[in-house]
Amino acid sequence: MAAKTFWNPEIECMPRVEIQQLQLERLQATMNRAYHNVAFYRRRFEELDITPEDIQTIADLRRLPLTEKEDLHRGYPYGMFAVPLREVVRIHMSSGTTGHPSVVGLTANDLRHQTDLVARNLTAAGITKEDVVQVFFGYGLFTAGFGYHYGTEAIGSSVIPVSHGDTQRQVEVMRDFRTTVIIGTPYYALRIAQTAEDMGIDSHELSLRIGLFGGEPWDESVRQEIEDRLSIKAFDVYGLAELGGPGVSFECEQRDGLHIAEDQFLVEVIDPDSGQVLEPGQSGELVFTTVNKEAFPLLRYRSGDLSSLNTEPCPCGRTHARMSRVSQYTDGRIVVRGINIFPGQVEGVLTEIDGLGKEYQLILARRWSGWKCMLNSLPIPPPIRCAG
Ligand code: ZN
DSSP states (O other): OOOOOOSSHHHHTOOHHHHHHHHHHHHHHHHHHHHHHOHHHHHHHHHHTOOGGGOOSTGGGGGSOOBOHHHHHHTTTTTTOSSOGGGEEEEEEOOOSSSOOOEEEEEHHHHHHHHHHHHHHHHHTTOOTTOEEEEOSOOSSSSHHHHHHHHHHHHTOEEEOOOSOOHHHHHHHHHHTTOOEEEEOHHHHHHHHHHHHHTTOOGGGSOOOEEEEOSSOOOHHHHHHHHHHHTOEEEEEEEEGGGTEEEEEEEOTTOSSEEEOTTTEEEEEEOTTTOOBOOTTOOEEEEEEESSOSSSOOSSEEEEEEEOEEOSOOTTSOOSOEEOOOOEESSOOEEETTEEEOHHHHHHHHTTSTTOOSOOEEEEEEETTEEEEEEEOTTSOSOEEEOO
8 A cells, every 4th residue: 555645635735825824814813812811922012002903914924023032031931821821731841042941831732733743744754654663852851752752653653762862772672673764863863873883783684764853954965874874765854842843844755845834834034134034045044933823822933043945836745835954043053962052151151160261162073973072262272172
């Protein structure tokens, strides 16, 4: 029997004009929810002397100011929630910049939608109920582990929640449980490949066939290396904790951009300096508006991720716009194994150490055994090594 191509064909292949109509209807409900329940957004509307009824078209959305990461931090922990805590069934966290991280809540409906997005993602990659799926994203406060876990269960695959760490055990599980799909961060997949080789295991002895990777930037050369060393087909995936987790966008079998779930998210690309909205094809910062979230609605949220949009039809049949792979950030962040590191955090630690100057250089280098971080505070040689 041929593998199922779409998880939710009615939505994934909906004509674009209907997607936009759906977005507008959902946007108005979301704005009302935010206006009436989140003090931050209510103030925003009042400052502009408008109400949600004044936003009549998707273009009108541009009248609203952008929501910054700092705005979410200021709402820590529950200030940005639009529902009472008794309606929240799951709480997650995003990795923060400095100070408090963002706390994200999901209602039962939010979780259902989230699981549906991941199920679409898995199905688009050709994963079926016949597969044995090993998830090595972390299962902690961050969203990716649980997000892929429940999406995998929804499509009926067997999920192995190995979570992060103990690379040798990952390989043993992969071999003994006959894992066919792996899901996690791309550079950890390479570390697994190296460990398997060190253990004398040829990737062809394993049952692997597909890998989904995200959480940190990786390019085509890394894709090629993962595919060669693990004998799999590798797909790029994209999600944000602030948007509920994984499944925000994903590659289809064409692997020519990541389809954004436009029934759930309204996406704009802006010039990160001027805030001006850019046309499809132009590169800038991704800005997301959630149009179907109950607990944690976001209006024009700046992701800090640089990408561009492609609204041309895709040969796969999906009508949702595609975004180019994210390889750069606007906020100076460094991502290591899916965890955000901001140089400002390092600076904060350095300034508290007596005898060190304010100038420093942060060098991040990748080795097969993991990451090595060398730090030197200029002008005092030699470099001080810190564990990575
Ligand atoms: Zn496609």
